[in-house]
Amino acid sequence: MARKPPTKPRKHASQERSRATVDALIEATARILVKEGFDKASTNRIAEVAGVSVGSLYQYYPGKEALVAAVIDRHNQDIMRVVRSALAEVASQPIEKAVRRIVAVAIEAHRIDPRLHRVLAEQIPRTGRLANLEAFNRETYALFRAYLESHSDELRMTDLGLATFVCVTTIEALAHTAVLHNAQKLSDEAVKTLVDEATRLVVGYLK
Amino acid sequence: MARKPPTKPRKHASQERSRATVDALIEATARILVKEGFDKASTNRIAEVAGVSVGSLYQYYPGKEALVAAVIDRHNQDIMRVVRSALAEVASQPIEKAVRRIVAVAIEAHRIDPRLHRVLAEQIPRTGRLANLEAFNRETYALFRAYLESHSDELRMTDLGLATFVCVTTIEALAHTAVLHNAQKLSDEAVKTLVDEATRLVVGYLK
DNA sequence: AGGTAATGCGAGCTATCGCTCGTATTATAT
DNA sequence: ATATAATACGAGCGATAGCTCGCATTACCT
Numbered sequence: 001m002a003r004k005p006p007t008k009p010r011k012h013a014s015q016e017r018s019r020a021t022v023d024a025l026i027e028a029t030a031r032i033l034v035k036e037g038f039d040k041a042s043t044n045r046i047a048e049v050a051g052v053s054v055g056s057l058y059q060y061y062p063g064k065e066a067l068v069a070a071v072i073d074r075h076n077q078d079i080m081r082v083v084r085s086a087l088a089e090v091a092s093q094p095i096e097k098a099v100r101r102i103v104a105v106a107i108e109a110h111r112i113d114p115r116l117h118r119v120l121a122e123q124i125p126r127t128g129r130l131a132n133l134e135a136f137n138r139e140t141y142a143l144f145r146a147y148l149e150s151h152s153d154e155l156r157m158t159d160l161g162l163a164t165f166v167c168v169t170t171i172e173a174l175a176h177t178a179v180l181h182n183a184q185k186l187s188d189e190a191v192k193t194l195v196d197e198a199t200r201l202v203v204g205y206l207k
Numbered sequence: 208m209a210r211k212p213p214t215k216p217r218k219h220a221s222q223e224r225s226r227a228t229v230d231a232l233i234e235a236t237a238r239i240l241v242k243e244g245f246d247k248a249s250t251n252r253i254a255e256v257a258g259v260s261v262g263s264l265y266q267y268y269p270g271k272e273a274l275v276a277a278v279i280d281r282h283n284q285d286i287m288r289v290v291r292s293a294l295a296e297v298a299s300q301p302i303e304k305a306v307r308r309i310v311a312v313a314i315e316a317h318r319i320d321p322r323l324h325r326v327l328a329e330q331i332p333r334t335g336r337l338a339n340l341e342a343f344n345r346e347t348y349a350l351f352r353a354y355l356e357s358h359s360d361e362l363r364m365t366d367l368g369l370a371t372f373v374c375v376t377t378i379e380a381l382a383h384t385a386v387l388h389n390a391q392k393l394s395d396e397a398v399k400t401l402v403d404e405a406t407r408l409v410v411g412y413l414k
Numbered sequence: 415a416g417g418t419a420a421t422g423c424g425a426g427c428t429a430t431c432g433c434t435c436g437t438a439t440t441a442t443a444t
Numbered sequence: 445a446t447a448t449a450a451t452a453c454g455a456g457c458g459a460t461a462g463c464t465c466g467c468a469t470t471a472c473c474t
Binding site: 159162163165166169170172173174177178182193194197198200201202204205 | 366369370372373376377379380381384385389400401404405407408409411412
């Protein structure tokens, strides 16, 4: 199988100057990924775009995979912020209303910088996906499952783990596919119908 | 954005000797993808593993992307053979029975050489996915939609295009995720429950 | 002010990649 | 048997990648 290059930062930048450098590197990586594609994201090019030398780059990151991982991380945090707050806000609502909101948020989340999201979705498998995406998924699973548990009286199933798997996978796939592969399906009107459909699908399954 | 390298074969091999060469190249590409990862699949390495010279490789393919595309093609044809026959066999059955079978087949299809499937799923975006995966999806969509049309009296929705999108996306995502990310969920028993759940999900949505 | 640590620099080494091209080998046709 | 086309070979070229290292610059401390 494939090897796994290191993705951890090297030196933890302490002064402010260096933090600016690190930011510039991550930002440059994101820009290149979006505007030039993964293959052009060489360490030399990243450093150039960031207005920083390769040497400095290697002081903070062991290679380009680590930079990409950092970008993924930042993006995931943006997404998780939205997801977390939505699931908190919805905790005490009945299933129908809650699911509808969750579906809407899933679509919203995929629309955070969708061009970056697309490139990352394509490239995540090639990077240290373990820590990043897996952690992201675990948290989503945990949050959703917690919701189901606290509303188990409204449900008809016993295996909440399985139910979580089915719901999260379904919602994520619908949002993902709609946003990334069917850009035209995204007039506000179309989003509304999609939310309706997905909600019916999931709610019908749950109760 | 990124450019798109050519993926069409060059010379159409006519003699038998050359067809053997082409086969060896494709087979070697698949083996390397599975056992060493996408990054190691250089043209030099592919030729080496195939027991063929680089020169010969470039007589038939313009580059490694084309080889990968060929592997994808072969794999997709394997899958589509299964999917097509299942959808034909199911054409006259009622929704419940048909969906159950389709879900089972989706899982089966994902279990055709799953290690190869995984690498391809990861790498398809980087290749000429247009012709390959898009064509595959179009056919799946068309086949499934045809089924829905001929059973529209059992359904309660009007927009069959949307329904197809929802069903195909959902079934594919559940099968894909279960097979690729949750290998342990795949005891025969677990597959059975998963099929049950997915069937309930989709059938409940359709009628 | 002077000293030390942190940060930044970038020419350039090595490795590897994609790919070509002149040549050798094998098949087919007559 | 000879000619012609098809196929195979692989050394090696130019490009580019990842990465290091010795040196320059800037910040911090007392």
